[in-house]
Amino acid sequence: MHRRLVVVAAVLAVILTIVSFTSIGSTPPAGAQGQFDWKRYAGKQIRFLVNSHDWTNEIIRPATAEFEQLTGIKVAWEIFPEDQFRQKLAVELVSGSGSVDGFMSLTSWDGLRFMKAGWYEPLQKYLDNASLTNPQFAFDDFFPNTRQIATLNNTLIGVPLYPEVQLLYYRKDLLQAKGIAVPQTMDELEAAAKKLTDKANNFYGYVTRGKRSAAVYTLAPYIFNFGGQWLDKDNQPQLTSPAAVKGLDLYGRMLREYGPPGAVNVHVYEVYDLVSQGRVALATESSLGVSTFEDPKKSKVVGQVGYARVPRGPAGSHTPIISWAISIAAQSKNKEAAWYFIQWATSKEMVARQAKLKIPLARKSVWDSATFQAALPKDWLSSFQGALADGYPNQANPLVVAVPETRDAIGAAIVAAIEGQDVKAAAEKAQKTVAEIIKKTQ
Amino acid sequence: MVALMAFPLAYTAYLSLHEWYASSVVGPAFVGLKNYLALLTEDERFWPALVRTLEFTIGSVILSVGFGFGIAHLLIRRFPGRGLARTIFLLPMIATPVAMALVWMTMMSPTIGVLNYFLRSLGLPASAWVASPRTVIASLLLVETWMWTPMITLILLAGLSSLPAEPFESALVDGASGWQVVWHVTLPLMRSTIVVAALFRTIDALKIFDIVYVMTEGGPGFASETLNLYVFQTSFKYLHLGYASALIVIFFSIVLGASLLLLCVRRSAV
Amino acid sequence: MSAHVRSRALRAAAFWLLLLGSLGVLVFPFAWMVMGSFKTQAEFMAYPPRWWFRPTLDNYTNVFVRNDFLKFTVNSLIIALGSTGLSLVLGVPAAYGIARYRQTGLGMLLLTARMAPGIAFLIPWFILFSKLRMVDTYPAVMLAHMVVVLPLVIWVLVSFFEDVPRDLEEAGLIDGCTVLGVFRRIALPLARPGIVSTAILGIIASWNNFIFSLILAGNSTRTLPVAIFNFVSYDSLNWGGLTAASSIITLPVLAMAFLVQKHIVRGLTFGALKG
Numbered sequence: 001m002h003r004r005l006v007v008v009a010a011v012l013a014v015i016l017t018i019v020s021f022t023s024i025g026s027t028p029p030a031g032a033q034g035q036f037d038w039k040r041y042a043g044k045q046i047r048f049l050v051n052s053h054d055w056t057n058e059i060i061r062p063a064t065a066e067f068e069q070l071t072g073i074k075v076a077w078e079i080f081p082e083d084q085f086r087q088k089l090a091v092e093l094v095s096g097s098g099s100v101d102g103f104m105s106l107t108s109w110d111g112l113r114f115m116k117a118g119w120y121e122p123l124q125k126y127l128d129n130a131s132l133t134n135p136q137f138a139f140d141d142f143f144p145n146t147r148q149i150a151t152l153n154n155t156l157i158g159v160p161l162y163p164e165v166q167l168l169y170y171r172k173d174l175l176q177a178k179g180i181a182v183p184q185t186m187d188e189l190e191a192a193a194k195k196l197t198d199k200a201n202n203f204y205g206y207v208t209r210g211k212r213s214a215a216v217y218t219l220a221p222y223i224f225n226f227g228g229q230w231l232d233k234d235n236q237p238q239l240t241s242p243a244a245v246k247g248l249d250l251y252g253r254m255l256r257e258y259g260p261p262g263a264v265n266v267h268v269y270e271v272y273d274l275v276s277q278g279r280v281a282l283a284t285e286s287s288l289g290v291s292t293f294e295d296p297k298k299s300k301v302v303g304q305v306g307y308a309r310v311p312r313g314p315a316g317s318h319t320p321i322i323s324w325a326i327s328i329a330a331q332s333k334n335k336e337a338a339w340y341f342i343q344w345a346t347s348k349e350m351v352a353r354q355a356k357l358k359i360p361l362a363r364k365s366v367w368d369s370a371t372f373q374a375a376l377p378k379d380w381l382s383s384f385q386g387a388l389a390d391g392y393p394n395q396a397n398p399l400v401v402a403v404p405e406t407r408d409a410i411g412a413a414i415v416a417a418i419e420g421q422d423v424k425a426a427a428e429k430a431q432k433t434v435a436e437i438i439k440k441t442q
Numbered sequence: 443m444v445a446l447m448a449f450p451l452a453y454t455a456y457l458s459l460h461e462w463y464a465s466s467v468v469g470p471a472f473v474g475l476k477n478y479l480a481l482l483t484e485d486e487r488f489w490p491a492l493v494r495t496l497e498f499t500i501g502s503v504i505l506s507v508g509f510g511f512g513i514a515h516l517l518i519r520r521f522p523g524r525g526l527a528r529t530i531f532l533l534p535m536i537a538t539p540v541a542m543a544l545v546w547m548t549m550m551s552p553t554i555g556v557l558n559y560f561l562r563s564l565g566l567p568a569s570a571w572v573a574s575p576r577t578v579i580a581s582l583l584l585v586e587t588w589m590w591t592p593m594i595t596l597i598l599l600a601g602l603s604s605l606p607a608e609p610f611e612s613a614l615v616d617g618a619s620g621w622q623v624v625w626h627v628t629l630p631l632m633r634s635t636i637v638v639a640a641l642f643r644t645i646d647a648l649k650i651f652d653i654v655y656v657m658t659e660g661g662p663g664f665a666s667e668t669l670n671l672y673v674f675q676t677s678f679k680y681l682h683l684g685y686a687s688a689l690i691v692i693f694f695s696i697v698l699g700a701s702l703l704l705l706c707v708r709r710s711a712v
Numbered sequence: 713m714s715a716h717v718r719s720r721a722l723r724a725a726a727f728w729l730l731l732l733g734s735l736g737v738l739v740f741p742f743a744w745m746v747m748g749s750f751k752t753q754a755e756f757m758a759y760p761p762r763w764w765f766r767p768t769l770d771n772y773t774n775v776f777v778r779n780d781f782l783k784f785t786v787n788s789l790i791i792a793l794g795s796t797g798l799s800l801v802l803g804v805p806a807a808y809g810i811a812r813y814r815q816t817g818l819g820m821l822l823l824t825a826r827m828a829p830g831i832a833f834l835i836p837w838f839i840l841f842s843k844l845r846m847v848d849t850y851p852a853v854m855l856a857h858m859v860v861v862l863p864l865v866i867w868v869l870v871s872f873f874e875d876v877p878r879d880l881e882e883a884g885l886i887d888g889c890t891v892l893g894v895f896r897r898i899a900l901p902l903a904r905p906g907i908v909s910t911a912i913l914g915i916i917a918s919w920n921n922f923i924f925s926l927i928l929a930g931n932s933t934r935t936l937p938v939a940i941f942n943f944v945s946y947d948s949l950n951w952g953g954l955t956a957a958s959s960i961i962t963l964p965v966l967a968m969a970f971l972v973q974k975h976i977v978r979g980l981t982f983g984a985l986k987g
Contacts, residue, residue, distance in 0.1 A: 052941075052942070052944065076930075076931060078930065078931055079942075080926075080938075080941060081941045081942075081944040084926055084938070084941055086678070086679075087678045087926065087927070088926060088927055090464065090678055090681060091834055091835055091838050091927050092838070093464075093466070094464045094466075094681075094683070094835055095835060095838045095839045095842060096466055096839075097838075097839065097842040097843070099842055099847065113681065116463075116465060116467070116468075117463075117464060117465035117466055117467060117468075117681075118465060118466040118467035119466060202553060202759065211659070211661060212659070212660075212661045212662070212663060212664075213659075260552070260553050261552035261553060261568075261570060261573065262551065262552035262553065262570060262571075262572075262573030262574075263573070264573055264574075264661065264662035264663075265572060265573045265658065265661065265662065269949050273757055277754065277757050277758075279553065279554075297752075297753065298753050298754070299754075300754055330466070331466065401463075402463075402680060402682075404675075404679040404680050405679075405680045405682075408675070411663075412663045412664060415661065415662050415663040416663065419575070419662070419663075441463060446837075446855060446859070447822075447824075447825035447833075447859055448825075449836060449840070450828075450832055450833040450835075450836035450837060451824075451825075451828055451832060453836045454828075454832045454836070509734070512730075512734075513734050516727065516730055516731045516734065517731075519727070521727075521731075525970065526970075527731065527735060529966060529969050529970040530735065530738075530739055530966075531734075531735055531738055531739075532912075532916075532966070532969050533738060533739055533742045533962070533966070534738050534741070534742065535916055536916055536919075536920075536962050536965045536966060536969070537742055537745070537958060537961075537962045538920055538936070538937050538940055538958050538961055538962075539920055539922075540922060540937060540940060540941075541745070541940055541954060541955070541957075541958035541961075542741060542742070542745070542958070544949075544954065545741055545744060545745045545748070545955065545958075546741060548756075548757075548951075549741060549744060553759065554757060554758070554759035554761075556744065556761040559759070559760055559761055588737070588738065588741070591738070592738065593913060596909050596912065596913065597868060597909060597913075599909075600872070600905040600906050600908070600909040601871075601872070601906075603905045604872065604902065604903070604905050604906065606877070634871040634874050635871050635872070637871075638867055638868055638870070638871040641867070642864065642867070642868075645823075645826060645827055649827075649829055651829070652922070670829050673829055673831060674829075674831055677831050678831070683835075686831075687832075690828065690829060690831065690832045693828075693829060694824075694827055694828045694829075694832070697827040697828075698824060698827055701823065701827060705816075705820075708871075709816075
């Protein structure tokens, strides 16, 4: 009897020893077996290179101190505006020095290229590892379309941050004054823009982007709504399809006849400015515009902007859905620590802070929360959900490896269309250039 | 110091013989002179960019040196407030180029810009400035000249200040008029300085980048794409590093050629 | 007699017209920017442009309070003074040597560095400096800036030294000075306007340099031009912040230029040879 007891005790002791040896670094408090260990990588230093945005500036940067307290990991958080951010990131990633642990990535732009260059660290294995991922994280809380945006070639490479679709912005007061209904179709859009344009008084009916590469994003719905696509299933461009040519032609005409002078230099900043300063009546742009238009410090038309879905064409209303995501660099020497930062920054608590700043977010639970629902205009919320459901993930431009070159080539055709040149010839030129680019780089 | 400068250039020349889309997975692949061939024969954007860059440079040098010479003559005289004048004329150059380019962009806005406001007030037609392929280069040239004339002026002013007085005194004694003094005395004496000023302006104008990048990014379409901008797009935006290196080598040779030309002129002056 | 007076008055009028005209053109955009820094975003974009408006100091407080502008200014100052100072120390004697001994070859070599677009240097330097763990340090950025400043210093000074009359130097040598003495006592003072001018140009060039600072500097050595971009974000341009920051940035350099410009005076040659 005694001997059996001793054997059992010895076995138990051995088991306990083995268990305590295998839980490296974590000291589970008594009785809290399922508790996630935030301090596991304490003492590590990580560096993230990110894009300047309200999310990075207003939410995460001030909160890094909280993260450091929670985990003991020191974070260097370097923020640059998009262009400079891309340049610096490119130099650092090319040099392969492992100087950057994590970065933000616009998957529709960087996605395939970064994948091909081996710069992303696939994230699925971190999500699947219970010891590395906080059980509260709940990745399926993110909208399916947004998760799909951050998944390329069946590999998850980032966590989505603030999804965007395109919406139609319209001045409720002006449309009402002229008795115009909110445009539902592309034809109605053109008619409304025509009625609202008053060039003598420096007021224009419609604006959207005209700047070479940037305009490709806002051209997309024009092509999709007529039934076109960027690429066919063999990855060949479809820029000379009837739908694409029709869309391009209409786009150019809309800006030429009803848009402000200098439309070919208009980027997203100018679109937001023109709307918020009350110089245009209608615009199709990224859904992020809402935070500018409803900000009394920036906008003269607070409360007067209506939000609707982009008017439909014969093939319905489809806009691209894109989102910046936050990723881990494959070259990083502190991948787990970087993952800790990512899951903290995209946790339910942190995402909830986006609600207060009217920054669109990707978590369903937070979206449905009272704070978020109250913070944003009702028509924005419903239009966004509608566009999200019918939208095409990552289709801001043809999804190829050499996105910037491709966008520049298509952009040249857009500028030609706005300037009133031969649209078909411009489309053919773009088609030829893009096909060559794809051949050389894919 | 020399090594620090030379090694990147050597690396660039080496890379120009390879094909490499920046990647940590696939390294550079040797292709010999293929990049150069493609550049000179197939590339649709290279030759127009080169021509534009030359237009810019010639225009900029002539205008800056011309204005600079004139303004230096104004600032060399004694007048009340000279110290102040000699400082504030530097402003275009001191202010951060990028910020000033952005300010010029708002001033040149076809709809709300103050420049068109002036034009309209004077009854003149408003211009599209940088928003039209027809006027974009002239508009950018205006900004570039505005920004860099002070540099030329400064160099020429210093040169003018160090000139000995006797030639001027003797010319005046001989009864020469103002213009004759400039033509026969000032210019020959300052030839070396003028050429150096022109040299630097040429090199910098050939490399023009900041203003174009900020104001148009080479647009509308590609109407204002200069060579340096094209190089930048190819290396940083397209990450087509092998090809970009070939572009850099050719670009560099052009700048070198232009400089040598100017230096020969200078050699004949000394 | 009156014709003479009239022509003098006309010439004076012409002078002032030209002077004020050119200064006006040069200064207006800058003045426009400073004016804009006191406007709100909405007023900045107003049309017709507002000449009279209620000024706000919000932009300036924003710049100082919410951004580490003091730190960036100090960084820019250290790097500009450092790179220009080093360039002068290396460049002045080098320029003299090149001018006197016609070492155009060496001069050409250094000039070629300035000819290559900055991009050519970026990736190789980044690799080099990160291996040496020098990224985000002052020396690295200073060295990078010197590539821009040193050739400028050397070449402008070469032309100045060449313009220094040889007779003066030969007189000095005859009087018993060494070559170094001639350099220090005769050539250097005569070339003073040139040295001052190049110092100003060098400081300005380093102060405004963007691309090298962007890539090689990190959070602790970030300089002002890079910091300006804090006001440009994903979908908005904070005009008030941008113009206020830009106005602030120009002040130190402007002050330096003002203090130093009186050295750009007429040379000291008259009388020296006649005696």
